[in-house]
Structure formats: structure tokens, C-alpha cells
Amino acid sequence: MSLSFQHGRLISDLVTRKMTSLGGVVANAIKTKLETALQTKHLEVINESYMHNVPKGAETHFKVVVVSDKFDGLPLIKRHRLVNDILQEELRSGVHALSIVAKTPQQWDVSDKVIESSPNCRGGFGK
């Protein structure tokens, strides 16, 4: 019984993972741009819009985990500016929040690789 339960959970896990990895138009654009510009060793584009007061399926709030050699020797603020610059089009046209984790491959390897989700919304969006 427990086996079938686990199996069911595994499937639902796979389904949700597939759904999130499919992503929307904006998520895919973000992914492609960061991959190309930074030759990322690891990249996660997480749509956190559901945590906010926006329509279902919206692509307004994102978190990106970017691991790239190009961050080597750059202070945090410059890494963030680099990512912001690459995504300036998206940020200008509808992406409202962008949380960034920017690490070099070395930093990523020694990190616990746990990405905490962003703080909860407090209703300020669009008001």
C-alpha cells in the first residue's frame, strides 16, 4: 500500500515538475537569455507569481538561480546588475519582481543548494 502511495506521489511530483519546467513565454525568454549571455552551468527560473495578487498563470514575479563563471571576481551588486541588464526588456515590460541568486560554480558546489522561496506578498503590487 505504501508503495503505491509513494508511486502516486512520485507521479504527481513528476507532473508538477514537468509543468513548472515547461514554463511560460516570459520564463522561457528569461531562461534563454541568461543561458546565452552567461553560459550558465546551472540555471533555475522559478515563477513565484502565484504568491502574489495577480491572475492565475501570470508571469510577473520571478526568482532566478544563476551559476556562471562570468561572476568570478565580481561583487554581488555587479552580478545582480549584470543579470538585470540581460533581462532589462522583461523588467520593463511586465516582470515586476526579480529575486536573484548569483553564484560562481565553485560557490554553488560548496553551497547547500537550498533555495528559499521569497517572502510573502503584502499586497503592495499595483497599488
Next chain:
Amino acid sequence: MNSLIRRSIYPLYCNNFKISTRYFADGAVKEKIDQIVKNNKVVVFMKGIPDAPRCGFSNAVVQIMRMHAVPYESHDVLSDENIRQGIKDYSNWPTIPQVFINGEFVGGCDIMLQMHQSGELVEELKKVGIKSALLTAEESKKEGA
């Protein structure tokens, strides 16, 4: 024909007018922000006020400041549309909250959080003559031991 010309010229004129007033406003806003960030050691541009932040990211910055007991001036960008856009242009940073220390843009929520975790924030505050409450607490613990 005449109306066609008018139709094509009118929006042009309109746009130019908008652009020139915007430039004027931009200059004034920039000056205002300049004053704000240079007249205070620590400034936070946020959504809502420290007692009632209206965004999770702004709230996180407020909590960090509270932990370190930092005296700071806060500005609610939701109450001033000019500042809301102006601050993004000023620091060339697309999101709110934004933290300034000694007139210099330091970062948003992610960077503040990391600076807090790495201990860098304590050092940055020290540079401008603010002693973090976390440092004070650590010292008194050592004295006690």
C-alpha cells in the same frame, strides 16, 4: 488630405510635449532623491512604511534594519509615483526596495539579506559610524563570559 496631415502631426507634437515635460520632471526628481540620500546615512525606499510594509521584500529589509537597530529614513514609493519611477532611474536598478548607505546605492532585498548573513552589513554600518545592535549584543556576551 488636410485631416490626414493633421492626424499625423498632432501625435508627434503631443509626444514632444510629453517628452519635454518629462525631462523637466526627471531633473527635479533626481535632485530631490539626491538630497534625500545625501542628507541621511541610511535611506530605504520601500513599499509602505516600516510599521506596515506593503511588500514582502520591503518587509524583509525592514526586519534586517530592526535586527541591527539601524536608524534610517524610509520613503514610501507607493505614495509618490515620481519617486517610484525616479528612484529606479536614479540608481539604475529595476526593483524596490532600495537601500542607500552614505549616499551610495547598496542593493535591494537579496543583497541586504546576503550582507546581513555574511557580516558585511555590520562592517558597512561601522564605516558610517553606526554600531549594529548585533555587534553590541555579541560584545556583551563576550564580556559576560
